[in-house]
Amino acid sequence: MNIFHQEILKKLKERSPKEGSPVLSVYLNIDPSFPSNAKGGYKTILDQMLTRIEKEISGDGNLKNHFREDSQWITKKVETLIPSGKTLVAFCDISEGFTYEEEIPLRLPNLVIYEEVPYIRPIIEAMDEYERYVICLVDSEKARLFLFAFGQLEEIQDTVSLAPVKYRKTVGTDHMRSQTIFKRRAETWTSWFLKDTSSRIYDLMEESKAQYLILMGPSEVTSELFRLLPKTLQEKVVARLRMSTKSRGEDVLETILPVVEERERANELRIVTDLITTANKLGGGFDKAVIGINPTIDVVNQGRAYLLVYPAGTQIRGYFCPKCEVLLDHSPKENKCPYCSEILDATDDLIWLASEKVLALGGKIEEVKSEDASRQLLSQGIIGAFLR
Numbered sequence: 001m002n003i004f005h006q007e008i009l010k011k012l013k014e015r016s017p018k019e020g021s022p023v024l025s026v027y028l029n030i031d032p033s034f035p036s037n038a039k040g041g042y043k044t045i046l047d048q049m050l051t052r053i054e055k056e057i058s059g060d061g062n063l064k065n066h067f068r069e070d071s072q073w074i075t076k077k078v079e080t081l082i083p084s085g086k087t088l089v090a091f092c093d094i095s096e097g098f099t100y101e102e103e104i105p106l107r108l109p110n111l112v113i114y115e116e117v118p119y120i121r122p123i124i125e126a127m128d129e130y131e132r133y134v135i136c137l138v139d140s141e142k143a144r145l146f147l148f149a150f151g152q153l154e155e156i157q158d159t160v161s162l163a164p165v166k167y168r169k170t171v172g173t174d175h176m177r178s179q180t181i182f183k184r185r186a187e188t189w190t191s192w193f194l195k196d197t198s199s200r201i202y203d204l205m206e207e208s209k210a211q212y213l214i215l216m217g218p219s220e221v222t223s224e225l226f227r228l229l230p231k232t233l234q235e236k237v238v239a240r241l242r243m244s245t246k247s248r249g250e251d252v253l254e255t256i257l258p259v260v261e262e263r264e265r266a267n268e269l270r271i272v273t274d275l276i277t278t279a280n281k282l283g284g285g286f287d288k289a290v291i292g293i294n295p296t297i298d299v300v301n302q303g304r305a306y307l308l309v310y311p312a313g314t315q316i317r318g319y320f321c322p323k324c325e326v327l328l329d330h331s332p333k334e335n336k337c338p339y340c341s342e343i344l345d346a347t348d349d350l351i352w353l354a355s356e357k358v359l360a361l362g363g364k365i366e367e368v369k370s371e372d373a374s375r376q377l378l379s380q381g382i383i384g385a386f387l388r
Contacts, residue, residue: 008100009120009123012091012100012118012120013118013120015098015117015118016117017116017117018093018096018116020062020063020066021066021093021095021096022063022066022067022093022114022115022116023070023091023092023093023098023114023115023116023117023118023119024067024070024071024073024074024090024091024092024093024112024113024114025090025091025111025112025113025114025115025118025119025120026046026049026074026088026089026090026091026111026112027087027088027089027108027109027110027111027112027122028042028045028046028078028087028088028090028110029042029045029086029087029107029108029109029110029356030042030081030083030085030086030087030088030103031083031085031086031087031107032083032084034349034352035348035349037083042078042083042088043078043079045110046074046075046078046112047075049110049111049112050071050074050075050112052112053067053071053112053114054067054068054071057114066095067114069094069095070092070093070094070114073092073094073099074090074092077090077101083103084103085103085104085105086103086104086105086106086107087103087104087106087107087108088101088102088103089101089102089103089104089108089123090102091118104150105150105151105152106126106130106150107355107359107365108122108126108359109122109356109359109360110356110360111360126150127149127209130149130150131149131211131212131260131263131264132147132148132149132208132209132210132211132212133147133148133149133210133211133212133213133214133238133256133260134146134147134148134201134204134205134208134210134212134213134214135147135148135153135213135214135216135252135256136197136201136213136214136215136216136217136225137216137217137243137245137247137252138194138197138215138216138217138221138222138225138245139217139218139221139244139245140190140193140218140221141190141193142158142159142245143157143158143159143193143197143200143245144157144158144159144245145157145158145159145200145201145204146249146252147204147208147210148253148256148260149208149210153249153252153253153256155249156204157200157204159196159197159200190224191224191228194221194224194225194228195228197225198225198228198229198230198233201213201229201233202229202230202233205233205236210236211236212236212237212238212263213233213236213237213238214237214238214239214240214241214256214259215237215239215240215241216240216241216242216243216252216255216256217242217243217244217245218242219240219242222240223240226240238259238263239256239259241255241256241259243255264369264370265369265370265372265373268366268368268369268370268373269370269372269373269376271307271309271366271368271373272309272368272373272376272377273376274289275289275291275309275384275385275386276291276376276377276380276384278386279291279380279384280380287387288386288387289384289385289386289387290384290385290387291380291381291383291384291385292380292381292382292383292384293316293329293350293381293382293383294329296308296354296381296383296384296385297318297327297328297329297350297354299385299387300327300354300357300358300385301326301327301357303361303388304385304387304388305354305358305361305363305385305386305387305388306363306364306385306386306387306388307363307364307365307366307385307386308354308355308358308363308364308365308366308383308384308385309365309366309368309377309383309384309385309386310351310355310365310366310367310368310377310382310383310384311367311368311373311374311377311378311382312367312368312369312374314351314374314378314382314383315348315349315350315351315352316329316349316350316351316382316383317346317347317348317350318330318346318347318350318353319331319335319344319345319346319347319350320344320345320347320350320353321337321339321340321342321344321345322342322345323337323340323342324337324339324340324342325357326338326339327350327353327354327357328344329350331344331346332344351383354383358385363388
């Protein structure tokens with residue numbers, strides 16, 4: 001998932017504006033699990049967003065031609081796309097030979113921006129919101145650093161200790177003294193190597209803004225490395241696991257996933273417990289959180305929902321107005337919108353539409369996967385929200 005690699009993000013952030021040559025930035029929901037996307041519904045949404053932007057470009061014929069050239073590029077990409085992620089992120093300025101595209105496993109709001117520089121704010125916000133782990137797989141002679149983020153593991157560094165001497169066992173009393181000397185030298189060099197590894201970990205934690213650290217390798221080595229870490233990093237270590245530095249990346253991922261999933265379950269349970277407690281609190285709870293279908297949809301319509309919380313995979317039938325985009329969990333009299341009198345459309349997945357609306361207004365969503373947390377939500381009203 002290169003879109004979140006620091007080097008690529010840096011290039012996008014530092015790209016200089018080109019006079020008369022804006023960049024087309026596209027964020028498109030392509031999640032295959034969404035029913036309408038299975039029929040290519042995201043293509044229609046992209047066309048609608050591009051058409052709206054083109055209508056907003058007035059006067060300058062060259063600028064319109066430039067936009068059409070860029071929009072044709074992204075349209076062709078989407079036409080032949082076989083979605084594997086949840087959001088397609090793309091940037092292009094065809095006249096300058098600048099294009100970039102990536103599918104990511106996160107849901108970001110549908111958005112098209114046409115301005116002088118790439119619009120990367122949603123990426124920055126996603127990086128701030130989602131948890132990241134640095135993994136150090138180490139022994140006395142080798143260290144491998146990984147970054148785990150957004151469900152994917154990426155190897156960042158592979159460092160080998162170039163020790164000038166190595167301790168080797170020999171036989172005979174004449175060699176006992178030399179063995180001791182070699183052993184001390186090897187231990188000293190290992191200590192230097194682990195100190196250097198500690199510095200590399202610190203740099204990667206700072207660069208990636210990772211919140212947690214996992215140490216892997218022989219227990220005696222990870223214990224010594226832990227001792228050499230600054231206190232601020234020691235507090236971020238969430239697990240120490242045994243593993244060979246020769247292990248494949250797939251094996252590293254399989255080993256750390258239970259640790260990550262356990263932390264995610266605990267976090268989801270904390271969020272749901274806080275939501276239920278706050279929403280049910282007497283004397284002012286409704287100013288901070290709500291729970292239940294009707295009150296939650298109300299605050300979503302009002303733009304007050306900061307964090308929408310719901311069990312993953314749960315669907316609720318409802319209605320929405322195609323004109324003013326209001327959402328309803330029941331059909332009013334004559335199936336007309338109570339605000340603009342437009343005929344309402346039915347939907348099998350009101351939660352999905354609510355989450356899209358929250359994201360579009362700069363809010364966040366929490367799809368709860370934990371069985372315990374989901375059970376609590378379902379018993380209390382299915383969905384809820386913390387308020388702005």
